[in-house]
Amino acid sequence: xxxxxxxxxxxxxxxxxxxxxxxxxxxxxxxxxxxxxxxxxxxxxxxxxxxxxxxxxxxxxxxxxxxxxxxxxxxxxxxxxxxxxxxxxxxxxxxxxxxxxxxxxxxxxxxxxxxxxxxxxxxxxxxxxxxxxxxxxxxxxxxxxxxxxxxxxxxxxxxxxxxxxxxxxxxxxxxxxxxxxxxxxxxxxxxxxxxxxxxxxxxxxxxxxxxxxxxxxxxxxxxxxxxxxxxxxxxxxxxxxxxxxxxxxx
Numbered sequence: 366x367x368x369x370x371x372x373x374x375x376x377x378x379x380x381x382x383x384x385x386x387x388x389x390x391x392x393x394x395x396x397x398x399x400x401x402x403x404x405x406x407x408x409x410x411x412x413x414x415x416x417x418x419x420x421x422x423x424x425x426x427x428x429x430x431x432x433x434x435x436x437x438x439x440x441x442x443x444x445x446x447x448x449x450x451x452x453x454x455x456x457x458x459x460x461x462x463x464x465x466x467x468x469x470x471x472x473x474x475x476x477x478x479x480x481x482x483x484x485x486x487x488x489x490x491x492x493x494x495x496x497x498x499x500x501x502x503x504x505x506x507x508x509x510x511x512x513x514x515x516x517x518x519x520x521x522x523x524x525x526x527x528x529x530x531x532x533x534x535x536x537x538x539x540x541x542x543x544x545x546x547x548x549x550x551x552x553x554x555x556x557x558x559x560x561x562x563x564x565x566x567x568x569x570x571x572x573x574x575x576x577x578x579x580x581x582x583x584x585x586x587x588x589x590x591x592x593x594x595x596x597x598x599x600x601x602x603x604x605x606x607x608x609x610x611x612x613x614x615x
């Protein structure tokens with residue numbers, strides 16, 4: 366079975382459908398606490414974001430944590446990334462960009478921090494894609510992976526109202542125990558592998574959806590937010606994300 370659930374044209378179409386990509390990345394960007402703790406406690410100096418175009422996390426790491434950052438993706442439209450850098454008062458030279466197929470790229474450099482946010486779930490072979498991340502990690506370095514949790518209510522919403530997008534995701538990999546086991550078998554120390562976030566749902570290109578779907582989404586979002594404000598906890602049923610943090614042995 367083909368390992369890829371998407372191809373380059375899918376991502377070209379995906380990003381070309383987006384507007385307002387050049388945003389100011391805030392200091393409290395999603396996963397900011399986790400990333401800041403890793404950088405400060407592990408004395409991180411270099412980082413690479415895999416599959417991260419247009420580079421929101423690369424920008425966050427450069428802007429707020431002052432790292433030497435590289436962005437690798439097999440679709441990088443440099444003018445978009447440059448506009449993003451400009452919106453965050455950064456120079457074009459502040460982030461190194463590599464446009465390449467991760468499966469054909471032979472990287473000789475390794476990094477203190479290797480991260481991807483919303484990448485591994487687009488591949489059928491989870492062990493293989495995680496190992497490709499690990500190959501970039503320096504001895505003693507940190508692997509940080511996040512992905513959506515489509516086994517939660519958000520997944521039901523995606524499956525019901527955006528089946529085409531849902532089918533581009535490997536649902537079976539959305540399992541913290543599975544991800545931890547893969548890393549342990551690869552010789553890494555697992556720091557955490559868990560469901561993350563109290564509640565959220567979303568739709569791609571929401572503005573193009575019918576009024577009924579948008580109203581349903583808003584109603585579910587509000588109900589979920591109220592419920593998890595009263596009872597805030599991470600769970601498979603409600604949490605919108607999964608995070609994995611692991612460390613390579615020195």
